[in-house]
Amino acid sequence: MTSLWLVLLESLSTFVLGVFVWAVVQHFLNVEIPSALQHSVKFRVIHCLALFVLTLGDILEKLRICSMPRFVQFLHDSLVIKKDSALVVTNMHFGTIPVRLFQPKAVSSKLQRGIIFYHGGGTLFGSLKACCVCSFLLRYCKLPDYHHPALAKDCLNASIYFLKNLESFGVDPSQVVLCGESIGGWAVANVMQILPSIPSLPQIQAQVLIQPLVNFINFQLPSHQQSKNVPFLTRDLMFMCMCKYLAIDLSWKDAMLTGAVIPLDKWKKYRKWLSYDNIPRRFWSQDPQPEFLAPFNETAYLETKHVWSAEISPVLADDKIIAQLPKTFLVSCENDILRDDVLLYKKRLEDQGVPVSWYHVEDGFHGCLMLFDKKCLSFLCSVKVVNAVVSYIKDI
Known part of the structure; x- marks a missing residue:
C-alpha cells in the first residue's frame, strides 16, 4: 500500500513538474517583455507562475474536476494580506x-x-x-x-x-x-x-x-x-x-x-x-x-x-x-x-x-x-x- 502511494505521489510530482515546464516554454515562446520594464527576471518568474496556475486550472476543467476560474480563485483567496495596526x-x-x-x-x-x-x-x-x-x-x-x-x-x-x-x-x-x-x-x-x-x-x-x-x-x-x-x-x-x-x-x-x-x-x-x-x-x-x-x-x-x-x-x-x-x-x-x-x-x-x-x-x-x-x-x-x-x- 505504501509503495502504491509513493508511485501516485511520484506520478503527481512528475505531472506538476511537466505542467510547469510547459508553462515556462509557453512564456518564452509567446510573451514579449518590453525593454522599459525593470526587473525583467522577476517579471518573468511571476508570469510563469501565473501561467502555471492557469494551465493547471484549465486541465482540471477539461477533466471536469473543477472549473478553471474556481481553481484560480481558490488559490488567489489563499493569499494572506499584511495587517495594518x-x-x-x-x-x-x-x-x-x-x-x-x-x-x-x-x-x-x-x-x-x-x-x-x-x-x-x-x-x-x-x-x-x-x-x-x-x-x-x-x-x-x-x-x-x-x-x-x-x-x-x-x-x-x-x-x-x-x-x-x-x-x-x-x-x-x-x-x-x-x-x-x-x-x-x-x-x-x-x-x-x-x-x-x-x-x-x-x-x-x-x-x-x-x-x-x-x-x-x-x-x-x-x-x-x-x-x-x-x-x-x-x-x-x-x-x-x-x-x-x-x-x-x-x-x-x-x-x-x-x-x-x-x-x-x-x-x-x-x-x-x-x-x-x-x-x-x-x-x-x-x-x-x-x-x-x-x-x-x-x-x-x-x-x-x-x-x-x-x-x-x-x-x-x-x-x-x-x-x-x-x-x-x-x-x-x-x-x-x-x-x-x-x-x-x-x-x-x-x-x-x-x-x-x-x-x-x-x-x-x-x-x-x-x-x-x-x-x-x-x-x-x-x-x-x-x-x-x-x-x-x-x-x-
Missing part, C-alpha cells in the same frame, strides 16, 4: 454583496473621506482577501457562476447602500470617491453613468479609474498591437475573460479583432470616439498600421452586438451622461494593452468639459497596482501608481 477591518454584507470596510482605529470627531474601491482581476482574479488598497472594498460576483451584468449590478447596489448610510460609517457625504482598477475601473465608468441620475443620493466627489477597459469594440488601437503579448494582460487572456463574462463564444474572436463585427453605419457614428486618430501621435508605432475593417459578418455581429451598449463600452455613453460626470483621475501604463482605452476616455471626458487629471507610468504594466505591497514581488511602478492615486485623492 492602524486600521480596523470589518467583513460585512451590503444585502447579499460581500464587502470589507477599512476604518482608522484613531477616533475622530470629524467625518472622514470615504473611498469605494472595485478590485480588478478580469472577473477571474481579485478578492477581498488579496486586495488591500482602500477604505471600502467591494467583492463582486465573478466567473464561472455569474455573467454580465452581475458585476455592474453588484457594484451599483453596494455603492447605493453605502451612500445611503454614510453617517453610520462616519463618512462626509461631500467627500466620497469612487475608485477601481482594470475591470473595476470599467465598473466605475459603468456605475457613474447611473449614480448622478439618482437625486436622493450624495454626489460622488471624484472618480479614479486605474487602467480601465472602456472599449470592447476597436482592437486595432496602437496599444492593442504593441502590447498584445505583454503580461499580465495579454490579448488572449483579455478575450478569454471578457468573452466568458459577456457570454460570447470565443470562435468569434478573429471577427472581433479584424472589425468584421462592426457595421459601417455604426463605425461612421462612433468613429469619432473609438478611432486610432484620438490617440496622441507619440503613442503610435513607428510604422502605424491603418485601421481597416474586414468584410462585415452579420452572423458575428448578431452574436456580439451587445458590446455596443454603453454598459459594456462606457466610452459610447451619450454626451449628456458624460458631461455630468465628476472630476476624474485616470491612470495609464505604457506597457498595457488597455493604455489607449484610457486615452480614448480621457479625450471623451475632456470634450464634454469634465475636469480630468491623467497620470502615465512609462515603466508600468497591467496589474502592477496589485503588487505594490507584495515586498519582493513589488515593482517601482506599483508604488508610483499608489502614490499618484493617494496624492490626487488627498488634494481634491
